[in-house]
Amino acid sequence: MSETERKNSFLVDSRHLSAKALERKHELENNPASRKSPLEYFPEMEQLVSPVEQAVLAEMEAYDYNRYTAADVRRALSHATCTKEDFKALLSPAAMPFLEEMARRARRETSRHFGNTVYLFTPLYIANYCENYCVYCGFNCYNHIRRLQLDAEQIEHEMQVIAQSGMEEILLLTGESKTKSDLSYIGQACKLARRYFRNVGLEIYPVNTADYRYLHECGADYVTVFQETYDLEVYEKLHLLGHKRVFPYRFAAQERALKGGMRGVGFSALLGLADFRRDALATALHVWHLQRRYPWAEFSLSCPRLRPIINNDKITPQGVGERELCQVLCAYRLFLPFAGITVSSRERADFRNGIAKICATKVSAGVSTGIGDHEEKYAGQQEGAQGDEQFAIADNRSIDKMYDDMSREGLQPVLNDYVYV
Numbered sequence: 001m002s003e004t005e006r007k008n009s010f011l012v013d014s015r016h017l018s019a020k021a022l023e024r025k026h027e028l029e030n031n032p033a034s035r036k037s038p039l040e041y042f043p044e045m046e047q048l049v050s051p052v053e054q055a056v057l058a059e060m061e062a063y064d065y066n067r068y069t070a071a072d073v074r075r076a077l078s079h080a081t082c083t084k085e086d087f088k089a090l091l092s093p094a095a096m097p098f099l100e101e102m103a104r105r106a107r108r109e110t111s112r113h114f115g116n117t118v119y120l121f122t123p124l125y126i127a128n129y130c131e132n133y134c135v136y137c138g139f140n141c142y143n144h145i146r147r148l149q150l151d152a153e154q155i156e157h158e159m160q161v162i163a164q165s166g167m168e169e170i171l172l173l174t175g176e177s178k179t180k181s182d183l184s185y186i187g188q189a190c191k192l193a194r195r196y197f198r199n200v201g202l203e204i205y206p207v208n209t210a211d212y213r214y215l216h217e218c219g220a221d222y223v224t225v226f227q228e229t230y231d232l233e234v235y236e237k238l239h240l241l242g243h244k245r246v247f248p249y250r251f252a253a254q255e256r257a258l259k260g261g262m263r264g265v266g267f268s269a270l271l272g273l274a275d276f277r278r279d280a281l282a283t284a285l286h287v288w289h290l291q292r293r294y295p296w297a298e299f300s301l302s303c304p305r306l307r308p309i310i311n312n313d314k315i316t317p318q319g320v321g322e323r324e325l326c327q328v329l330c331a332y333r334l335f336l337p338f339a340g341i342t343v344s345s346r347e348r349a350d351f352r353n354g355i356a357k358i359c360a361t362k363v364s365a366g367v368s369t370g371i372g373d374h375e376e377k378y379a380g381q382q383e384g385a386q387g388d389e390q391f392a393i394a395d396n397r398s399i400d401k402m403y404d405d406m407s408r409e410g411l412q413p414v415l416n417d418y419v420y421v
Contacts, residue, residue, distance in 0.1 A: 012135065012311055016144040025142050028133060028240040038236045038247040045243075046208040048252040048259075052289045059084075060230055060282040068092035077101060087284065087335040091277050091328065099327055106330040106359040109337050117412045119340075119362040120402060121169035121201070122162055126150045126189055128371050128387045130175035132242030134228075136273065138309030138391055139175040141241070145310055148371040148387030149180050155189050158372065159196045165366060165399045168416035169199035171224070176205035176244055183211055187218040194219035198416040201266075205243060206253035212260025222298065223257040224266030225250065230282035234274040255290060264298030265290075266342065271325070272306040272317025280328045284335055291336075300340035300362065303329055307346050307391040322351055326358075333359035345393040352395055353409050365402035367393055 017025065027034045041047055068089045076086035077098065089095060090102060127149040130139040138145065150158065162170060170193050174181040186204055193200045202215060203224045212223065229235050232247055239245045254265035267287050269279035280303075287299050303325060305317040325347075332341055343352050343360040345367040352363055371387025397405065406413045 012140060012143040012309075017142060021142070025133070029135075032236075035236070035240055036245055038232065038239065038245050041246055041249060042243060044208075045246065045249045046256065047249075048209075048256055050252060050255055050293075052255065052286065052293070053248060053251050055289055056282050056285045057230065057232070059285055060278050063088060063278055063281050065092040065277050068094045070094055070097070073098050077105060082334040082337075084285070084288070084335075087331060088281065090331040090334060091280055093277075095327060095331070096323065099323060099330070102327065102330040102334070103358050106333040107357065109333050110359050110361065113337055114361050115412070116410065117414045117417075118356045118360065118406050119169070119414045119417065120167065120365045120399065120406075121171055121199070121362065122165075122167050122366045122399065123171040123173055123203070123364060123369070124155075124158055124162065125173045125369060125371050125387075126155050126158075127174045127177070127181045127185075129177040129180035130242075131177045131179065132244040133240040134242075134244060135238055135240065136270070136306060136309070136315055138311075143309070143311055146387050149185075150372055152188055152192065154372055156192050156195075159192060162366070163196040166415060167366065167399055168197055169201070170197045171201040171203055171364075172220075173203045174205070176242065178205065178243070181205075183207065183214065187215055190215055190218035190220045198418055198420070206250050206256070209256045209260045212257045212262060214260075216261040220262065222264035222266065222300075223254065223262050224268070224300075224302070225253040225257075226268045226270055226302070226304070227251060227283070227286070228270045229274040229279055230269060230286075231274040231278065238273060251286075254286075255293075258290070258294045258297050262297075264300065266300040266302060266340075268302035268304060270304055270306060271320045271328070276317075276320045276324065276328070280331070284332055287336055287339055291339075298340070299336070299338075300342055301332055301336070302342045302344060303332070304344050304346050307394070309391050313392075322347075325351075326355065329355060329359050345395040346391070347394055349395045349397060349405070353405060356406060356411055357409055363402065363406075365397060366399040367396065369393060 072089040073095045076089040128139050129147050130141050134140050172189050200220050201222045202220050235247050257265050267283050269283045305320050306315050308315050340361045342362040343355050345364050403413045
């Protein structure tokens with residue numbers, strides 16, 4: 001795919017925009033000078049002083065994966081402990097012929113620290129309003145979709161439906177709109193979730209330390225933030241408008257969440273937006289550095305690839321096939337043996353079945369990325385969504401089906417592994 005074709009593949013539906021909105025969208029896409037600097041904070045944003053960002057980006061910039069050889073990979077696999085240099089070799093193209101050996105090593109490492117368990121959870125999208133223009137996302141503010149914000153009664157009803165399935169962990173998600181999904185709205189959703197679930201996760205817009213502390217007091221246990229890409233140049237071209245455009249504020253979100261009392265934090269790059277090997281390196285190093293600053297916390301990584309969005313079915317990962325994805329996941333496990341690894345419903349069912357036996361510790365089930373449609377979905381009627389989805393999923397198995405499939409693979413599905421006293 002040429003650079004022009006790649007750029008055009010990210011463009012979203014503009015048929016229903018006003019002339020003024022179309023003009024603004026065109027200006028953002030074609031005139032970099034019209035865009036706010038991705039390093040410039042908004043006034044209300046907390047600026048956290050931490051050496052982690054500089055360290056991660058410096059190592060990513062210096063990473064030349066083409067210099068690694070088969071001998072480097074063999075050396076890395078011979079070590080009992082995977083160093084940063086070993087990890088760089090395992091992410092390189094030279095490691096592809098060693099994928100089966102990496103998978104065997106990753107499986108042993110996973111079994112050593114997690115046994116044969118795989119944790120199940122389900123996401124609940126409660127709003128899809130967004131004030132960002134991220135050109136690869138179905139929720140972006142210029143995309144003509146059905147928008148919806150669930151009220152408290154609707155949120156509780158969705159939670160009741162999910163809880164009746166036996167699920168004990170929920171991940172609450174919103175679009176990134178502080179106007180439609182303000183802090184009190186999200187806090188209320190956390191309080192409702194606490195009535196029905198043992199574990200409550202959040203995937204929302206980044207907030208300040210005090211705000212994370214408030215959400216933790218409302219019932220949230222952990223926070224996941226996708227950096228999307230750690231390549232600042234690419235990041236600037238893909239995040240054209242809104243608070244998400246501020247790269248360093250997003251980078252420091254997990255650290256602010258830990259300072260705010262969250263038990264755990266999740267990390268990810270969206271593979272296929274930029275050079276996936278360098279993004280994978282930066283993601284893991286981000287975790288590695290914070291593990292040393294916050295050794296008491298729980299850390300997890302996701303490894304999502306681009307998926308088609310409404311009004312654009314051309315958005316697909318570039319250069320990241322399933323073998324490459326497997327390589328990244330196995331390298332993550334060997335470098336970060338104690339970290340959780342989540343594989344989302346963006347991937348096919350058979351891939352998720354297989355990778356759960358190798359290195360994944362957590363999978364989503366009963367997934368909908370639309371707003372307010374869990375009751376219809378659980379009844380087998382996915383077309384009943386009230387608010388449009390963020391992206392198209394590849395694995396739509398129900399919780400019962402996922403549980404049975406994992407059991408047949410010889411794994412032990414787990415719905416909750418926390419005891420509160």
